[in-house]
């Protein structure tokens with residue numbers, strides 16, 4: 200059996216007519232950049248995410264960059280980021296000559312650890328970028344409380360988390376000052392190239408973000424501030440406008456697949472329950488846990504019963520002999536990937552910051568043991584069963 204990590208063709212085939220028509224309309228209009236299709240997309244997201252403003256941009260990376268520009272990050276300012284994320288989260292900070300300050304992550308959710316965030320705050324801290332990794336919300340209550348106590352701006356990196364709801368039902372990306380999304384094709388809502396979105400409830404930020412998107416120009420060739428080319432193409436907006444109504448059902452299918460994995464892993468005796476953080480004879484595979492699924496954490500005011508508590512943009516397990524398993528699965532036609540093999544503090548490009556191995560134990564532990572398995576919506580139950588069988592074969596051989 201063959202199980203790819205991601206296969207986008209079934210989704211395209213199921214919407215082929217709608218998508219082809221939408222793209223053709225753009226071709227016929229010859230209106231390629233921004234314009235009515237992008238504006239329609241922006242209105243759609245304000246409705247879907249229940250936020251005041253949304254602005255289509257050229258990618259998720261540019262969403263983060265333009266968000267930092269909008270809050271006026273200056274050289275030497277410090278921005279706290281989780282040590283474990285996709286490179287863009289930290290890269291954009293350095294690109295503005297600000298300093299990325301790393302904080303360790305939570306061992307269950309792999310998201311920013313709110314207490315380490317608080318520990319890393321200094322007089323120079325201007326912002327924090329919580330990342331809703333793999334499609335699950337950070338502990339936004341704790342993060343927002345600390346940020347507001349220290350007057351720090353919150354830029355949410357929701358690139359992997361479009362449509363994810365926090366425990367009170369609000370959508371991630373609309374909780375902090377600015378939210379950043381990516382429409383990279385492998386995301387739950389992907390376009391046919393690069394694309395992204397910024398969201399905010401703050402009118403001033405919205406106006407500034409719109410200016411920054413077009414080189415800071417108020418009118419053609421009159422530049423109020425220095426921005427860049429962060430514009431979104433009309434074809435990408437047309438694709439997103441077709442796909443958005445299906446997003447929740449695709450995320451639902453991913454949740455079903457994640458549940459199947461958990462059930463199969465537990466039935467195979469490879470795990471006792473979800474969310475374990477250390478290996479032992481009964482937990483050879485550590486399973487992801489959706490912490491806001493139900494009941495939720497003690498001592499907080501939370502509403503259970505939200506639907507999109509996790510959208511599983513990635514389904515990531517932890518195993519001890521990860522690199523060997525990766526090779527074995529690849530040989531057996533099971534797609535897999537390591538998100539991410541090197542935490543930020545050990546990246547060569549950040550060596551100037553002077554960190555060393557051992558500084559961020561949770562992130563380092565994840566980098567050595569995480570493996571993403573196929574979880575895309577159209578996956579069949581038998582394929583998931585096969586993946587678990589193969590993992591069992593490797594671990595018990």
Ligand SMILES: Cc1ncc(COP(=O)(O)O)c(C=O)c1O
Nearest residue numbers: 258259260285287358381382383
């Ligand atoms: C957490 C995170 N942040 C930022 C980005 C950047 O998005 P893009 O690839 O659209 O530039 C990604 C995309 O991979 C991501 O996963």
